Amino acid sequence: SSKSQLPYSVRGKSHPNPLARRLFEVAEAKKSNVTVSADVTTTKELLDLADRLGPHIAVIKTHIDILSDFSEDTITGLKALATKHNFLIFEDRKFIDIGNTVQKQYHNGTLRISEWSHIINCSVLPGEGIVEALAQTAQAPDFPYGSDRGLLILAEMTSKGSLATGAYTSASVDYARKYHSFVLGFVATRALGEVESSVAPAEGEDFVVFTTGVNLSSKGDKLGQQYQTPQSAIGRGADFIIAGRGIYAAPDPVEAAKQYQQQGWEAYLARVGG
Numbered sequence: 001s002s003k004s005q006l007p008y009s010v011r012g013k014s015h016p017n018p019l020a021r022r023l024f025e026v027a028e029a030k031k032s033n034v035t036v037s038a039d040v041t042t043t044k045e046l047l048d049l050a051d052r053l054g055p056h057i058a059v060i061k062t063h064i065d066i067l068s069d070f071s072e073d074t075i076t077g078l079k080a081l082a083t084k085h086n087f088l089i090f091e092d093r094k095f096i097d098i099g100n101t102v103q104k105q106y107h108n109g110t111l112r113i114s115e116w117s118h119i120i121n122c123s124v125l126p127g128e129g130i131v132e133a134l135a136q137t138a139q140a141p142d143f144p145y146g147s148d149r150g151l152l153i154l155a156e157m158t159s160k161g162s163l164a165t166g167a168y169t170s171a172s173v174d175y176a177r178k179y180h181s182f183v184l185g186f187v188a189t190r191a192l193g194e195v196e197s198s199v200a201p202a203e204g205e206d207f208v209v210f211t212t213g214v215n216l217s218s219k220g221d222k223l224g225q226q227y228q229t230p231q232s233a234i235g236r237g238a239d240f241i242i243a244g245r246g247i248y249a250a251p252d253p254v255e256a257a258k259q260y261q262q263q264g265w266e267a268y269l270a271r272v273g274g
């Protein structure tokens with residue numbers, strides 16, 4: 001956004017969304033804009049990774065449905081570590097269905113995502129109703145988990161041949177603007193301020209951009225993933241960089257997390273001129 005030249009501390013103070021304020025505060029306090037994509041398959045590995053990497057990350061991104069042993073202990077453990085290390089939790093569930101179904105997938109159900117995940121994401125392929133439905137659930141007067149919940153719209157994807165482009169990406173911006181009290185921003189490969197939208201921006205609009213597919217040592221994988229470096233992602237407008245295998249599959253994940261933290265932070269400082 002046009003705000004991407006401003007320090008996180010400034011954006012955090014003026015942001016209308018309480019969860020965005022918290023996100024910027026966490027980044028500033030820990031000097032980290034790293035989200036680790038903790039794509040491991042057991043609760044023990046997930047909690048172990050979260051505890052070891054916790055000091056170096058702003059957000060942990062989960063795919064909770066890839067765990068072979070998801071249980072109450074997964075939730076309790078994750079929540080405790082998020083408090084211990086002051087990071088936020090982002091379940092990369094990519095909701096993509098009619099409003100009535102996504103409300104049930106988000107709230108209660110087997111995975112109880114609304115109970116423990118601060119940030120969720122959705123595709124706007126189904127149209128505006130998906131955003132409306134998720135906002136309605138999280139902003140209901142009797143929603144039990146308070147106001148620290150927010151949505152990222154999946155505006156672009158990093159995989160080869162992604163169809164999340166053009167009119168799809170424009171609609172992502174439209175719905176973000178229309179539901180800006182719940183939408184924190186986007187998962188995208190760049191800032192989307194210039195994307196054509198049929199909805200006018202609110203005064204002081206400041207969407208947060210998360211960019212996946214960040215890796216320091218690889219250009220991609222054999223299944224179509226395409227990588228860029230922290231410098232490149234942040235230069236294109238990422239506020240938070242998301243790295244998975246680059247960190248958790250490194251010989252020493254803690255050292256790798258520190259490296260992404262340092263490079264991500266330096267690229268951010270260079271962007272804000274500090």
Ligand code: 5BU
Pocket residue numbers: 037039063092154156157158159187212213214215225242243244245246
């Ligand atoms: P990797 O190991 O850094 O390639 O993992 C990338 C993670 O980000 C993984 O959890 C994907 O599901 C996720 N991802 C992505 O790679 N590209 C996208 O466009 C989106 C999510 Br959205």
